[in-house]
Amino acid sequence: MSKEIIKIEDLKREFTMGSETVHALRGISFDIKEGEFVTIMGSSGSGKSTLLNILGCLDQPTSGTYEIDGVKVKDLSRNELATIRNEKIGFIFQSYNLLARTSALENVELPLQYNSKVSTEERRKRAIKALEMVGLGDRMDHTPSQLSGGQQQRVAIARSLVNNPVMILADEATGNLDTRTSYEIMSLFQELNKQGITITFVTHEPDIATFSSRTIVLKDGNIIQDYKNNKVQSAANELAKLPQEDH
Amino acid sequence: MRLLNLLKIAYKAIVLNKTRTLLTMLGIIIGVASVIAMLAIGEGSKESIRATISSMGSNMITIRPGTDDRGPARGSGGDVQTLILEDYQLIKEKATLLSNITPVVNGGGQVINGSNNWPSSIYGVNPEYLDIKAVGLQSGSMFTDAEVKSASKVALIGQTVVENVFPDGQDPVGQMIRFNNIPFKVIGVLEEKGENTFGQDQDDVVIAPFTTVQKRILAIDYLNQIMASAISEDDAPEAVEQVTEILRSQHKIMETEDDDFTVRSMEELISTFSSTSEMLTVLLVAVAGISLLIGGIGIMNIMYVSVKERTKEIGLRMAVGGKGSDILMQFLIEAILISITGGLLGVILGLGATVFIENFLNWPTSVALYSIVISFAVCAVTGIFFGWYPARKASALDPITALRYE
Structure with a gap:
């Protein structure tokens, strides 16, 4: 039995909007084990963004427990949360969020700059390795404006890998990409997952879920479905099935 | 980071x-x-x-008779006759922080050389005057203590006087001039100093032994001022105090009374x-x-x-x-x-x-x-x-x- 990366128990998150209390999460519980590829699905307003923020240690639950890699997140200070984000989580955003006019290599190095345990040489070495993992070894000096959307997202994936996180947290990571490119990115995620990296993927696109090993569906702040995907589609195969583009 | x-x-x-x-x-x-x-x-x-101000002699200390605030009717310092030769001799004897000291008597008059004449001022001093004022000689030499003692009729003249009474460019040294009809032999010419900060022409002067000026030109028995120089610029304030004390006891001024003289250093002037x-x-x-x-x-x-x-x-x-x-x-x-x-x-x-x-x-x-x-x-x-x-x-x-x- 592989170890649990994420442990969530009776997690609630409430927001106060004026005199009204909005229950974004109404007491959910689930675990994520090492090596899993989980998609969290739900329509807008289902609470998936709130869950993502809490999973990413950007937000704190109102009640319940959240444990990541054995660390109880509740009651940690802003600085302690920053350290957890830095050492345990790799973020991937829908809009890539790369630093403009900054080379791919420097973008990938960014998380390690906030980790004083990593030396400058080590930082560079790891960033190069991460970029090679996502297939951009030959574009390290390019700035985001010189890269396509898919390539930019690959840089973002490399950035999320560079600190050797216990989990990669992707927020609609294919939302800005066309079908072909999004399959390419998904196939990269599947490859990374095969190498043992735990991935949590928040999306509202059902076909993305078919590439993952498990799907959690949220609705109105509750989990309505949590199932293992017995026949995981290969994104690489789907990509091959797409009609060839005219050249 | x-x-x-x-x-x-x-x-x-x-x-x-x-x-x-x-x-x-x-x-x-x-x-x-x-x-x-x-x-x-x-x-x-x-x-x-x-x-x-330093070009006028930065260590210079001037002692004038009279004070700024004495009595309801104030006269200018020079009119008061409280400073006499004995004061000079006593200060010279007792003040340890002074390197040079000279009595000064001065007055105005006409410098005449043949058909040329020029209104100027004459300063009666002793040979130490040159060091105190930091003036050099362009030609000739300063008079001696002996010449002071004997009240010789010798004089040194400044550039402005030279230009006006020797317009032909002849060497004034050795020539005779008259000041208020008293004949003087010119024995030296002073270096050019230009105007001072107050616009006064420092070259428009005649310098002669104070004995000569006191007796033959002004016919007075007091001094207009005493000029001295402190050993160094730093010693100037203390020298001022020393001179003040000597003069107060000499003039028998009581504790509660004001001075009947004014002692000033250049330093004060500079700060003003x-x-x-x-x-x-x-x-x-x-x-x-x-x-x-x-x-x-x-x-x-x-x-x-x-x-x-x-x-x-x-x-x-x-x-x-x-x-x-x-x-x-x-x-x-x-x-x-x-x-x-x-x-x-x-x-x-x-x-x-x-x-x-x-x-x-x-x-x-x-x-x-x-x-x-x-x-x-x-x-x-x-x-x-x-x-x-x-x-x-x-x-x-x-x-x-x-x-x-x-």
Whole structure:
């Protein structure tokens, strides 16, 4: 039995909007084990963004427990949360969020700059390795404006890998990409997952879920479905099935 | 995060917005440059006043009869006859901090040489006078103590007198002149000294033994003043006190009574005249300081814009592990880098302006090192002070909101 990366128990998150209390999460519980590829699905307003923020240690639950890699997140200070984000989580955003006019290599190095345990040489070495993992070894000096959307997202994936996180947290990571490119990115995620990296993927696109090993569906702040995907589609195969583009 | 990385980020942010940063810096540049230039002008005029006064003999101490505030009807110091030769002899004997001392009697009159004549002043002194006033001889020689003792009719004349009574360019030394119809043999010509700070022509003088002037020209038995020089400039204030004490006891002045004489050192004169220029300097620097303040506000403004523009970047940095303090330092260092670079450019511009003022406006200037150090330090402090609040605001951003900011 592989170890649990994420442990969530009776997690609630409430927001106060004026005199009204909005229950974004109404007491959910689930675990994520090492090596899993989980998609969290739900329509807008289902609470998936709130869950993502809490999973990413950007937000704190109102009640319940959240444990990541054995660390109880509740009651940690802003600085302690920053350290957890830095050492345990790799973020991937829908809009890539790369630093403009900054080379791919420097973008990938960014998380390690906030980790004083990593030396400058080590930082560079790891960033190069991460970029090679996502297939951009030959574009390290390019700035985001010189890269396509898919390539930019690959840089973002490399950035999320560079600190050797216990989990990669992707927020609609294919939302800005066309079908072909999004399959390419998904196939990269599947490859990374095969190498043992735990991935949590928040999306509202059902076909993305078919590439993952498990799907959690949220609705109105509750989990309505949590199932293992017995026949995981290969994104690489789907990509091959797409009609060839005219050249 | 390491300082080097922070510097790199700040440098990048500045380079990416060259024009904007340069315009922001301009406030600081002008502020620093004007502080340095203003202080240089102030220092320069102070030094030039000091130099002119020093050219009159910087260790010089003058003792005049009378006081500034005696009785309801005040006469000018020279009219009072309380200073006599015995006073001079006593001071010469007792004062240990004086190197030279001479009695002075003076009066006005007509210098005549053949058909040329010129209204001038005659000073009756002893040979030490030249050292006290720091005047050199252009030609000839000074009279001797023996000539003073015998009340010889010998004289030295200044350049203005030479030009007016010897217009043909002949050598005055050895010639005879008359002063108020008393014949004098010219034995020397004084070096040119020019005008003093008060516009008085220092070359329009005739110098003769005080015995001769006292008896033959003025027919008085008192002295107009006593001039002396202190051993050094630093000893001058103490020498003034020494002379005052000697004269008070000699004149039998009671504890409660005011002096019937005035002792002054050049140092006092210098400070009197410097105070005006000092006040002007303070005003100029205040104006320059205000422009530095405005420059600082410019930095604050641009830092706010920078924080706003880069909200998303701040969100990302926080998401990947940047702490509030990292973000704070990033923006603070950017502000300091702007202000220090502006300060450096300001120092260069200020020095350039000083050179320009010196050479093209012919104003005396003197760049004091402290003005550079101070304005530079003020710059750094300005950066920290005005960068702090925007940086603080950036560091307090909520990462979720910052990430979603469009």
